[in-house]
Amino acid sequence: MQAFDFVSARSVDEVVAALAAGGERARPLSGGTDLLTQLKEGRRAYETVVDLKRIPELMEIRIGTDGLWLGASVPCHLINKNADIQKMYPALHDSTGLIGGTQIQGRASLGGNLCNASPAADGIPNLIVHSVTAHIAGPNGSRTLAVEDFCVAPGRNALQSGEVLVALQFPAPGKNFGAAYLRFIPRNEMDIAVVGAGASVVLSDDGQTIQSARISLGAVAPTPLFVKAAGEALAGQPVSEETLEKAAQIAQEAAKPISDMRGTIAQRKHLSGVLTKRALRIAIDRARGTSTVDSLGRLNGNG
Amino acid sequence: MAKKVMVQTVINNDDTTFVCETRQTLLEVLRDELGMTGTKEGCGNGNCGACNVMLDGVLVNSCLVLAVEAEGRTVTTIEGVAEAEGLHPIQQAFLEHAALQCGICTPGFIISSKALLEQNPNPSEHDVRLWLAGNLCRCTGYDKIVRAVLDVASAGQAKAGA
Ligand SMILES: Cc1cc2nc3c(=O)[nH]c(=O)nc-3n(C[C@H](O)[C@H](O)[C@H](O)COP(=O)(O)OP(=O)(O)OC[C@H]3O[C@@H](n4cnc5c(N)ncnc54)[C@H](O)[C@@H]3O)c2cc1C
Numbered sequence A: 001m002q003a004f005d006f007v008s009a010r011s012v013d014e015v016v017a018a019l020a021a022g023g024e025r026a027r028p029l030s031g032g033t034d035l036l037t038q039l040k041e042g043r044r045a046y047e048t049v050v051d052l053k054r055i056p057e058l059m060e061i062r063i064g065t066d067g068l069w070l071g072a073s074v075p076c077h078l079i080n081k082n083a084d085i086q087k088m089y090p091a092l093h094d095s096t097g098l099i100g101g102t103q104i105q106g107r108a109s110l111g112g113n114l115c116n117a118s119p120a121a122d123g124i125p126n127l128i129v130h131s132v133t134a135h136i137a138g139p140n141g142s143r144t145l146a147v148e149d150f151c152v153a154p155g156r157n158a159l160q161s162g163e164v165l166v167a168l169q170f171p172a173p174g175k176n177f178g179a180a181y182l183r184f185i186p187r188n189e190m191d192i193a194v195v196g197a198g199a200s201v202v203l204s205d206d207g208q209t210i211q212s213a214r215i216s217l218g219a220v221a222p223t224p225l226f227v228k229a230a231g232e233a234l235a236g237q238p239v240s241e242e243t244l245e246k247a248a249q250i251a252q253e254a255a256k257p258i259s260d261m262r263g264t265i266a267q268r269k270h271l272s273g274v275l276t277k278r279a280l281r282i283a284i285d286r287a288r289g290t291s292t293v294d295s296l297g298r299l300n301g302n303g
Numbered sequence B: 001m002a003k004k005v006m007v008q009t010v011i012n013n014d015d016t017t018f019v020c021e022t023r024q025t026l027l028e029v030l031r032d033e034l035g036m037t038g039t040k041e042g043c044g045n046g047n048c049g050a051c052n053v054m055l056d057g058v059l060v061n062s063c064l065v066l067a068v069e070a071e072g073r074t075v076t077t078i079e080g081v082a083e084a085e086g087l088h089p090i091q092q093a094f095l096e097h098a099a100l101q102c103g104i105c106t107p108g109f110i111i112s113s114k115a116l117l118e119q120n121p122n123p124s125e126h127d128v129r130l131w132l133a134g135n136l137c138r139c140t141g142y143d144k145i146v147r148a149v150l151d152v153a154s155a156g157q158a159k160a161g162a
């Protein structure tokens, strides 16, 4: 690693000042599981590294009537073991349990996952299906951005020079809400997603009709995808394999993957459909409080 | 141009102050500056778990922590695992189960296993395998490691029940 100045910031203002002063040569540090590997490999070099983990707002988990305020630098393990989050934001719980292994989860944050803007990031589809808003601070004050607009290209996010992601704001889930995130990897754990799929639903009181839904796919486009049309096709429809199949088809068509060492275009397209349907089934089960599918979203152990 | 800073920490219950470069990892400082070579380097990029330590009670890869980040924090390494009376039960179980061959992965596995049992004293085999998925071993085939950890857990349960 090349030498750099290390700033342990104590407030958002301090971060913004340090980032504004350093410009392109300054970079924030959350858990470092992406940044330090990039610095070590020499893929990136910065003159200033600004640690965010001693800023209370960035390390806060706050649940209130208006939803969840998740500090950008909170590590996955704290999110994953929070019982309220598991109940209210189940796709967030899913994601934080499968990023890296235990020791990566001790450090890796969702702010880092989002800002790193990998097309295959396991943390981003859940943010999209949970309708998260990114809270950003910068030299010109604060602004917010819908999380589906945050990633602009592989490894590039929408932050301007001097800006820092402060928190992720999750709206209150409301009743009959359920969500899930699933990924396909050849190993059981510790691998990069071939495809990832997130789904959320709001059901009618009798659990038979889908009032609204959101679908998001990872690793099938230059940025994590919000497949708005798939969710819209489900709105007002009865819960049935047929309707889920329709949404899965739309998701599959929206996927624009590449072929690489992890998978081919055809495989990724196929998986986009399968995982969308399975994530939907889990989300519906969770909204109803039933368990008709296994943890991978399969009916009777297959399908 | 090396940027040096002074860092105050508590390592294995000892107040420890060291001087390091900002770009040095905690792993480098432990091994090269402090002579605590029990913590191993395998991959250097977060994939193998040989470098695992506890930072403020949380399991982390020390190869992906900057040493300066340890300011004011507590660190537990493999050197801090044995007890005054002798080996920690997990260390003893690794010996009894022959859960090591070359041994380079062992400190990381022991730190990880200890962290698991502190948080979940009665894990299933699945829990153990999942928790240890970020620790790689080239020699043992994992089975003996998993048996060792399950054995310590059931001994702990027997004691708790007695
Ligand atoms: C062994 C290993 C396994 C992994 N497995 C997975 C996996 O299964 N799934 C997955 O999705 N990822 C995985 N990753 C990648 C990584 O762990 C995640 O992307 C993680 O969530 C990054 O978070 P972090 O806090 O460590 O980010 P950092 O490394 O601290 O930061 C990542 C990037 O975001 C920027 N940044 C961080 N915080 C902010 C902020 N608040 N405002 C503005 N910019 C910011 C940094 O400057 C940097 O460019 C793995 C990494 C390793 C090393």
Ligand code: FES
Pocket: B040, B041, B042, B043, B044, B045, B046, B047, B048, B049, B050, B051, B052, B061, B062, B063, B064
């Ligand atoms: S040396 Fe740190 S994980 Fe391999």
Ligand code: FES
Pocket: B099, B100, B101, B102, B103, B104, B105, B106, B136, B137, B138, B139, B140
């Ligand atoms: S004993 Fe050799 S790597 Fe595990």
